[in-house]
Amino acid sequence: MKIKICLAIFAALLMAASARAQSKLNVITTTEDLAAIAREVGGDHVTVDSIAKGYQDPHFVEAKPSFILKLQKADILILVGRDLEIGWLPPLIQQSRNSKVQVGADGYLDASLQVRILEIPQGQITRAEGDVHPLGNPHYWLDPENGKIIAREIFDKLAKFRPNDRAYFEQRLNDFVNRVSEAEKRWVDMMAPYKGVKVVTYHRSFPNFAERFGLNIVGYVEPKPGIPPTPQHTLDLINQMKKENVKLVLVEPYFDLKTPNAIGRDTGAEVMVMLPSVGGTKEVTDYFKLFDYDLNLLINAIKKVGAK
Ligand SMILES: [Zn+2]
Secondary structure: OHHHHHHHHHHHHHHHHHHHHHHOEEEEEOOHHHHHHHHHHHHHHEEEEEOOOOOOOOOOOOOOHHHHHHHHOOOEEEEOOOOOOOOOHHHHHHHHOOHHHOOOOOOEEEOOOOOOOOOOOOOOOOOHHHOOOEOEOOOHHHOHHHHHHHHHHHHHHHHHHOHHHHHHHHHHHHHHHHHHHHHHHHHHHHHHHHOOEEEEEOOOOOHHHHHHHOEEEEEEOOOOOOOOOOHHHHHHHHHHHHHHOOOEEEEOOOOOOHHHHHHHHHHOOEEEEOOOOOOOOOOOOOHHHHHHHHHHHHHHHHHHHOOO
16 A cells, blocks of 8 residues: 555656656757857756857858757757858758747747847848858857847747746846846956957957957958958958057967968967857856956957057
């Protein structure tokens, strides 16, 4: 009799546990930045996994069968949008055959719709010459103000899927927004003495970051977003850097350092690996650590080269 009761209790506990596990929303994001923000809002009522890693170029992710498996089980898919993932995400979505996350379905969230987008092309939109930013600059998460907007969009989506958890998500959203606002004040203050510092970046990953923290980006190692450096463009860039006395070259972790190092040798500029994403290196595990890491790196480099 005792054993029977024990078994019944055990079975009930198991059922409760599995019901709770099932009730967690399964969120898949394309990038680790979106995953970090989704975790902030979703807390322990969601499971969050990212397809791309933060040390990979988000424009060019090699599609793997395991990504399709992730999407098959997703309740919600969050993407950066603005064609950032156009080269690899559409076939994965299609092959997942998961109706919840198809383009336009309830579980499909394009995080770019409310944020501030820079570098929107004027006139006719074209992918001529392989420009991978045809719909404006997709690296918008590098402004904490946009981070808050992304969080609000994720909140709306989570609350729609789990109306009973709305208050829980709302409290977490508000807490995240407050912490970002506080940190942003600190970050802007840190950078205030260096306002207008001239830099060159490899890819156009940092316009939102530059706008928020007062960097003056005067050129790019790539002739166009997604196009590898050419000898002529590199030469022109070196001349421009010498003329304008630019002493910093910011390189994303997934680019070859050969050309940046050559530019550094010729101009005396410091070449530094700046992270565009959470997960770009092991210790950058959340959205706050991303800015802390980059800004500390940047300020140390500015002090080293005496740039202004
Ligand atoms: Zn890009």
